Amino acid sequence: MTEKGDATPLVKLENVNKHFGALHVLKNINLTVSRGEVLVVIGPSGGGKSTLCRAINRMETISDGQIIFDGQALPAEGKALARLRSEVGMVFQSFNLFAHKTIRENVTLGPIKVRGVAKDAANKRAMELLERVGIAAQADKYPAQLSGGQQQRVAIARALAMDPKMILFDEPTSALDPEMVQEVLDVMIGLARDGMTMVVVTHEMGFARRAANRVVFMADGQVVEENTPDEFFTNAQTDRARDFLSKILTH
Amino acid sequence: MDELIKYAPDLALGFLENVKIAAVGAVVSMILGTILVAMRVSPTPVLRAAGTVYVNVVRNTPLTLVLAFSALGLSDRLGLVFSDVPLTNSFWLVSLGLSAYTAAFVCEALRAGVNTVPIGQAEAARSIGLTFMQSLTMIILPQAFRAVIAPLGSVMIAMIKNTTVATAGGYLADSAAVMKITFDQTGASIPIFIGLIIAFMVLTMPIGFLTGWLSRRLAVVR
Numbered sequence: 001m002t003e004k005g006d007a008t009p010l011v012k013l014e015n016v017n018k019h020f021g022a023l024h025v026l027k028n029i030n031l032t033v034s035r036g037e038v039l040v041v042i043g044p045s046g047g048g049k050s051t052l053c054r055a056i057n058r059m060e061t062i063s064d065g066q067i068i069f070d071g072q073a074l075p076a077e078g079k080a081l082a083r084l085r086s087e088v089g090m091v092f093q094s095f096n097l098f099a100h101k102t103i104r105e106n107v108t109l110g111p112i113k114v115r116g117v118a119k120d121a122a123n124k125r126a127m128e129l130l131e132r133v134g135i136a137a138q139a140d141k142y143p144a145q146l147s148g149g150q151q152q153r154v155a156i157a158r159a160l161a162m163d164p165k166m167i168l169f170d171e172p173t174s175a176l177d178p179e180m181v182q183e184v185l186d187v188m189i190g191l192a193r194d195g196m197t198m199v200v201v202t203h204e205m206g207f208a209r210r211a212a213n214r215v216v217f218m219a220d221g222q223v224v225e226e227n228t229p230d231e232f233f234t235n236a237q238t239d240r241a242r243d244f245l246s247k248i249l250t251h
Numbered sequence: 252m253d254e255l256i257k258y259a260p261d262l263a264l265g266f267l268e269n270v271k272i273a274a275v276g277a278v279v280s281m282i283l284g285t286i287l288v289a290m291r292v293s294p295t296p297v298l299r300a301a302g303t304v305y306v307n308v309v310r311n312t313p314l315t316l317v318l319a320f321s322a323l324g325l326s327d328r329l330g331l332v333f334s335d336v337p338l339t340n341s342f343w344l345v346s347l348g349l350s351a352y353t354a355a356f357v358c359e360a361l362r363a364g365v366n367t368v369p370i371g372q373a374e375a376a377r378s379i380g381l382t383f384m385q386s387l388t389m390i391i392l393p394q395a396f397r398a399v400i401a402p403l404g405s406v407m408i409a410m411i412k413n414t415t416v417a418t419a420g421g422y423l424a425d426s427a428a429v430m431k432i433t434f435d436q437t438g439a440s441i442p443i444f445i446g447l448i449i450a451f452m453v454l455t456m457p458i459g460f461l462t463g464w465l466s467r468r469l470a471v472v473r
Binding site for chain 1: 369371372374375376377378379380381382385389390393394397471472473
């Protein structure tokens with residue numbers, strides 16, 4: 001995997017803090033994501049991984065610090081924020097396909113309503129994307145008629161339809177039956193190979209090893225360790241990370 | 252039976268007015284109720300507060316007072332006049348008063364529906380760059396509406412029956428007076444009552460069946 005030419009990072013988090021009431025969920029986070037980079041965030045539950053991921057497109061607000069996306073601070077609200085979100089794809093743990101719309105409509109809604117793409121062009125592009133994730137035959141079904149793995153692949157196609165500058169994956173395989181995990185990971189690995197910038201919160205260590213450029217280990221709201229996947233999995237530097245790895249890699 | 256047949260034409264004419272009021276009430280209260288629910292779930296505190304105050308004031312005021320206020324307060328005192336023809340004017344005052352009242356109930360039914368839509372639907376809508384209004388009108392409300400078709404049917408049935416309170420707004424006062432005289436003369440004819448009950452049931456029962464059927468048919472499968 002090669003780094004993309006542009007040297008300025010796509011995302012830069014500076015001294016980001018987040019409190020949920022008395023709970024300090026993000027503690028002074030400093031992190032950059034380069035263009036074309038696949039960053040995998042792992043760590044124990046409740047460590048702030050999802051919150052970090054969701055802060056990047058402001059699904060979660062932050063208490064202080066700042067987040068720079070593509071050279072500009074995240075807008076706080078309104079049309080500017082909607083525009084930012086249209087450039088940052090997001091794939092959720094629970095898929096969140098629009099339940100009252102067909103698969104095709106799920107994929108075309110954003111391009112038509114946000115980007116103003118003509119319906120025919122949006123449909124054509126949607127079918128290409130659905131073809132790419134292997135769901136083209138189901139285009140006229142509703143989300144509830146698809147398996148979890150199929151729904152998640154549609155969710156990826158929906159994100160791709162906006163031609164995002166990056167995609168955030170918030171535990172994309174955690175809600176899936178085991179036999180459906182691989183089909184989603186395969187699509188994600190394909191995206192990584194094509195150079196999509198990705199931040200992936202996951203428990204899939206196999207994916208981290210195969211597709212990540214960098215692994216970030218988070219625990220207790222802090223970035224405890226940052227390293228290449230090889231280095232991290234074979235030679236973790238901190239006790240906290242070694243302890244975590246010993247618990248998940250032994251079985 | 253004789254009284255019912257004898258007075259049927261008069262009764263039918265009066266009943267037709269109820270139907271007209273109900274038709275206006277159905278359309279306007281649905282529109283107004285949708286605007287109110289948009290206010291009540293909006294991120295703007297001022298709009299939320301305004302929606303909440305409106306719903307709680309109107310919903311807790313007896314309909315007779317709402318209609319009397321429309322006629323005496325809004326029209327006579329404040330000069331809100333829809334038409335120079337008194338009958339037409341009071342038709343609109345009563346229809347819109349009833350709509351304003353029913354809208355509060357439509358709003359609350361829809362708000363219950365909004366609560367059935369998982370938060371992830373709104374998050375997904377925002378994540379592709381839809382604005383709040385777009386998320387609401389394209390993703391949230393269509394699903395909310397489908398979830399509460401049956402309760403909305405009940406609201407509409409109540410609204411249709413509430414058209415009988417129109418006299419409180421000064422509309423059909425003559426008809427009501429005529430009806431009272433009729434009852435006095437015929438000794439509160441049971442056939443007339445039964446005839447009117449059936450007339451209302453012809454309107455309201457299909458609504459109950461239709462909305463029950465629609466709510467099953469249009470249910471959002473998750």
